[in-house]
Amino acid sequence: MATINEIAAKLGISKSTVSRVINNDPNVKEKTRESVWRVIRELDYKPNIIARGMITGSLPLVLVIVGDIQNHYFAKTIIGIEKVLTEKDYMPVIYNSMYDVEKEKRLIRMAKDCQFAGIIPMTGVRSNELEECLRDVDCPVVLINRELKKLELDEIYGDDVEASYKATQELIDNGHRVIAHLSGSSTSTVSAKRRLGYCMALEDNGIPVDEVLIFEGKLDMASGYALGEKLFAHSNITAVCSNNFLMALGVVRYAKSIGKTVLKDFDIACCETVPDLYEESAYVYAGADLEEIGKKATEILLKRIEKSEEPRQKICFPATQVYNPKKD
Amino acid sequence: MATINEIAAKLGISKSTVSRVINNDPNVKEKTRESVWRVIRELDYKPNIIARGMITGSLPLVLVIVGDIQNHYFAKTIIGIEKVLTEKDYMPVIYNSMYDVEKEKRLIRMAKDCQFAGIIPMTGVRSNELEECLRDVDCPVVLINRELKKLELDEIYGDDVEASYKATQELIDNGHRVIAHLSGSSTSTVSAKRRLGYCMALEDNGIPVDEVLIFEGKLDMASGYALGEKLFAHSNITAVCSNNFLMALGVVRYAKSIGKTVLKDFDIACCETVPDLYEESAYVYAGADLEEIGKKATEILLKRIEKSEEPRQKICFPATQVYNPKKD
DNA sequence: GTGAAAGCGCTAACAA
């Protein structure tokens, strides 16, 4: 690997000048600049990121923590993050925590030790310990879809209350009155908001909230399947407002196993956008544009990395993507 | 952040001794060692990974390239990789290429520039350019489920021919004779092998291979859905051997849209293990244990990073996980 | 416009 020294030696100039050229310092004579670039190309020189990192104190790496990589909710957001990051020569480091706070803490510490340029935590788990951990890092942090009350961080999030409200409203519009809600853990901010939107929509339509109709589970398909069993034990339930798509899939799978069919025997809604193939399917849904959320968060993170002193931002993306198979 | 110098100063010893303690050099008096550790704890000292990296020439980061993070095939393997890696204080850097060779090349170059400790490419795309790119890196590389003929690299892979063979055999055992095959791109080694296993099983059972029954597509659900339409145009097809699970899901979804039901109207098999919730479902499948593959590959990579001079390894994991809903 | 020199935090010879 060629170094800055070799280039300097080859041209009979000092390495400072070479460094200036690499870093686009204007104080270099045009001729010198050109000859340096020429040799850089000749020698296929690549700056040593680690050596540079030692001085600048950081590496061009951004840690992105997601709860479950198989969940399209995270996957779609990651697409947006990656687009912005790689464009600016930063490298996304995706970490799949499986909602395990200990794992997340461990990775954040590693990112700190490796002097990452930034961190984007995207899991919805509230956790004091994690908050402590995040307070200790010395790089910018932008939160996606989560709040950390004690920390003054930029926050980008979809309007989950609105999404859930709209999804529930669609079910009500379809004529349903006994609507179950599948919720995630109550320690998740996102889940809490979606539960709230569901309750608000019911109340605004004069339907009393019945706690018995709210089922709590994990956010995966298996959990949806398990809750499906409990849920259909209530013979009077005609619709389900599911926290997320994966759980909804699980419910539909269970329903099928007992001979019930979506749209015919019951309606089901998700409080988030669905994977592409399901965009015009039997699922009612309402949610924000996840890729845009990912992009926006990353843009803000990059600005912070470049030491922007803008005031703290809290950006809410409305639930613009709404679909109801019985309407559209 | 405390440094090695502060610790040395505080104890009135040299930084070399501190460095020795940190790196578990046996040539340190027990008393000295203890006092150093005490101060390390007092000052909450963390070694600067970047500074260390400058000397050792590498960072404790391993790049893992997958084609599609939403595909459980990759996700399951990643679980195994992450377990081994974090245990040894390495950090997994997952990159989701969406099967885009350009993106992969870019990330590999970044990993090289950042002096990553190792790379695990897991996409099945054959590509000369990628091969060039991988030849240039100076860290160990272990391949999962892919071959690079020109490079002498360790390779860990599931026996895809066997998986496909077994899956097809199960369909034949169920009485099928007109079995379609959904294949991935022919530039993918894995896809080519699965196609081969399908053909071999047919031939071994005296069923001539009919090219018309082989459909090529992308490896996602949408593609399966699209191919479903072509496929069911052949009214005589009674079973489908799908390259992967996502495509199979797509087919089943399309089938449903035209009123066809799995197990009743047709059988479908996947040449890989399925996500947990589908382990005892309507899908026939055969495949290797993906988590084990991930673990094994990572163990070998770690050994290479520690300069093990073992001969090159090619480890094949047989398709031990077989399921047929009509048998079990 | 350019160069010389210091130094980031650490490891690894070599010396004692």
Add this chain to the structure above:
DNA sequence: TTGTTAGCGCTTTCAC
């Protein structure tokens, strides 16, 4: 068993 020294490749003063 420990200390001294050099240096990894780069950026960044500070002179000139």
